[in-house]
Amino acid sequence: MSLSAEYDPNNIFAKIVRGEMPSVKVFEDEIALAFMDIFPQSEGHTLVIPRKSKATNLLSADAAELGPLIERVQRVANGVVKALSPDGVRVMQINGAPAGQTVFHLHFHIIPVFEGTPLKRHAGERADPARLESLAAKIRAGIAAK
Ligand code: AMP
Numbered sequence: 483m484s485l486s487a488e489y490d491p492n493n494i495f496a497k498i499v500r501g502e503m504p505s506v507k508v509f510e511d512e513i514a515l516a517f518m519d520i521f522p523q524s525e526g527h528t529l530v531i532p533r534k535s536k537a538t539n540l541l542s543a544d545a546a547e548l549g550p551l552i553e554r555v556q557r558v559a560n561g562v563v564k565a566l567s568p569d570g571v572r573v574m575q576i577n578g579a580p581a582g583q584t585v586f587h588l589h590f591h592i593i594p595v596f597e598g599t600p601l602k603r604h605a606g607e608r609a610d611p612a613r614l615e616s617l618a619a620k621i622r623a624g625i626a627a628k
Contacts (some may be wrong), residue, residue, distance in 0.1 A: 483586050485578045489536045493585035497564045499533055506614045508621040509561070514554035516622075519591065523601045526566045526594040526617050530555045531587060537585040539577040555590045558625060565624030566617070568594030572601075 490496075497503040498517065505517035508528060519527040532551050537543035559571055573592040576583040584605050593601065 537588040561625030565620040569597040570595040
């Protein structure tokens with residue numbers, strides 16, 4: 483999908499926002515929703531998406547929505563770090579299919595990095611649902627503790 487493609491209100495993340503598709507949530511407020519990536523690149527890979535935006539990517543977003551959204555990204559990233567004590571954390575955001583974007587609703591990836599454990603490929607292997615639930619419980623507690 484090109485950088486300037488129209489927003490599709492039936493994309494997977496729009497359905498998750500509307501509650502039409504399940505997700506393992508770790509945070510939500512009026513601005514953003516954060517949930518576990520079901521094809522994680524590492525243990526604890528979390529996604530943060532705006533609730534009301536109709537932006538397919540960062541470039542087409544309304545600049546005014548980005549400040550509040552990035553605050554949520556930082557909050558969730560701090561919660562992930564608190565919960566899982568990674569050695570590093572990658573915050574990633576992809577624009578356009580040629581760059582690797584697969585879901586066309588603006589989102590940020592929070593990918594904990596553990597020394598000695600290589601990241602898995604992007605949108606690759608499906609996680610065990612029970613493992614995702616257990617990581618999400620820790621991350622929720624990490625976010626609440628911040
Ligand atoms: P991107 O390729 O940057 O658009 O990222 C989309 C991400 O969404 C990928 O990391 C996928 O693994 C992830 N993903 C796709 N479908 C779902 C879903 N139903 N629930 C959670 N994560 C998903």
